[in-house]
Amino acid sequence: MINSIGGQIRIFMPRFGNINERRHQLHEVIRLSGMNLVINDLDMPLIIKVASIPKERMQVYFIDNEDYFKRKATLTDEDGNLFPDNDERAIFFAKGVIETVKKLNWSPDIIHVHGWLASLLPLYLKNYYGNEPLFKDAKIVTSVYNSGFEGTLDEDMAQKIMFDGIEDTSVAHIVEPTFNGLMKTSMDFSDAIVLGSEDLSDELVAYAEASKKPVLEYKGLESFSQPLQEFYSTKVLNDKE
Template sequence: MRVLFAASEAMPLVKTGGLADVVGALPKALAKRGVDVTVVLPKYGEIPSAITDRAVTAAVMEVQLGWRRQYCGVQEVTVDGVRFLLIDNEFYFKRGYLYGYGDEAERFAFFSFAVLEMLDKLDLMPDIIHCHDWQTGLIPFLLRTRYANRPGYREIRTVFTIHNLQYQGVYSRELLQDLLATGDDSFTEDSLEFYGAGSCMKAGLRFADKLSTVSNTYAHEIQTEAYGEKLDGVIRQRANDLWGIINGIDTEVYDPMNDPHLVVPYRNSQAKKRQNKTALQQELGLPIDEKVPMIGIVSRLTAQKGFDLIGEALPALMKESLQLVILGSGDPGIEAMLRETLLRNRDKMALWFGFNEGLARRVYAASDMYLMPSRFEPCGLSQLIALRYRSVPIVRETGGLRDTVESYNEYTGEGNGFTFGPATVHDLLFTLKRALSFYGREEHWDKIVANGAKKDYGWESSARLYYKLYRELVS
């Protein structure tokens, strides 16, 4: 079975979020099941030269984009055993950042056309094109309309995975009609039309053969008005084609026993984990005390991640015996709030604005607890990494957090973390204080950590479900 992954980012080439982790790790897990996976990405200027210098030109062509004819190169490189194809056009992709430009619609429409055009040029006709998020949502639409009568294309099946429904690629009808060279018939309720504009996300939802999203709970949530981002009706219509498959993590990359960023490697030893805590305390200028509970956060600093709740909870939380370490960047108002809190609590709090991969690993390794009070979370990888590093997650019951973290029951001894439902400061503080109360009771804490260590959070079970989905499509 040949599968082509089309995505806007993938590890280890380029990353802004969890999408890159998924697109980087899942092909390797599928390969173990005999699936031949190739990944196609834009050739961004941010991809390390150590990778691009090894890439060889596989094809050169022109791509018709509305009235424009644009140069397109396709370069091939193998990284960690995975074949990558890079769509090369410096005007569109050799920029300072991956996203955030005024011509996003044109950039990713070009990418979508280029992916389909290269299939002929490379004699690469996959059984399935697996598209990821709105940047590739036009591919199923184009395959079923523009390319429907080309030899070899009709047999290709498509899967469209929603990683985060909030980001939809919504652009004016006039702009998309210009880029796609399409008429009014493509902007109906059953096609691209979205409240007078056009939606690339909706294109994927409408035209892909199968849909998936990154947790079972999120698959149900996005069929409701509260989480559906105005697309819940479309998703309910496709409910029978929607699969909820939880993400995994690359357990070779995230391995505290072999992590070069850590001071002391460990697996299940709490004593060695505490050595990483004292090392991080020294690194960040916190009082050195291996007994004080440390709560870690590595996150975008946004309301979606629950930082409005954290801000309201901080005055009460800072009265507890604990240390809070936060790594991330985002909303300027949230950053200002955290700075202000830090000024009054330098003995209990450390901040690092921006992203530092090594420091992030050390936060996972040092923290006793890991906080994720997200208002919504399609899957979440951080809680899985935390469990891998034996940090106990404290999460809100939403999306993938609900599917992967079970609240501790002191009577049965079951549960690998602490959870709360309503998105209120009261529930957040109650759950945090409950977790802190068990931290001082060694027999309970050891049990919680051991429960978290039992489950494999790698890609094996997820790859099995994707393989089942692919087989269903191909058959």
């Protein structure tokens, strides 16, 4: 909808191994791939693949790496256990997205973060890439959902992030990397917050409300149906004129 009225939306997501590349016509973009990202003192190759949503004229960029995303699953194994390297996958995804945007030379107005695997994006944008001109005027919005996890990620996650020169005060919430800690970190470095689920924990709701940042309360699907109907009715009328 935004693309059809002159805006431009690009989607970035991990290229999980259970995504069918042939069915969705993914192809590697050589000019964007070919760099290494340093994750905890290791060089990890960054591979960028892309697919399109033709009806929406929208590009979807897939952040890929053989070690992190080849397995035929998303965040947990067949027994429901979190993958032990999910912390490094989150770091790789955050840095991978930002490096891809830099190679595209695209300066977004709004960066909208969804899901805990993407929760380090605001942290890296405001710290590690804090002086990058492309993001100088960008506003970061984090949507918080109830799709979290039990327990913690790797206990050395904060140390791995600080390896990139990020101060310990910036990762205070993920010294013990719980779901709530990751989302609090994302909110800390965002400019606005969306409460994306009706049944969020009281802890996260209270943290968002105490942030003194713009907070959009949870809205059910019925809140959007009428405005969308009005938009498409107006669009049809205008197209006929």
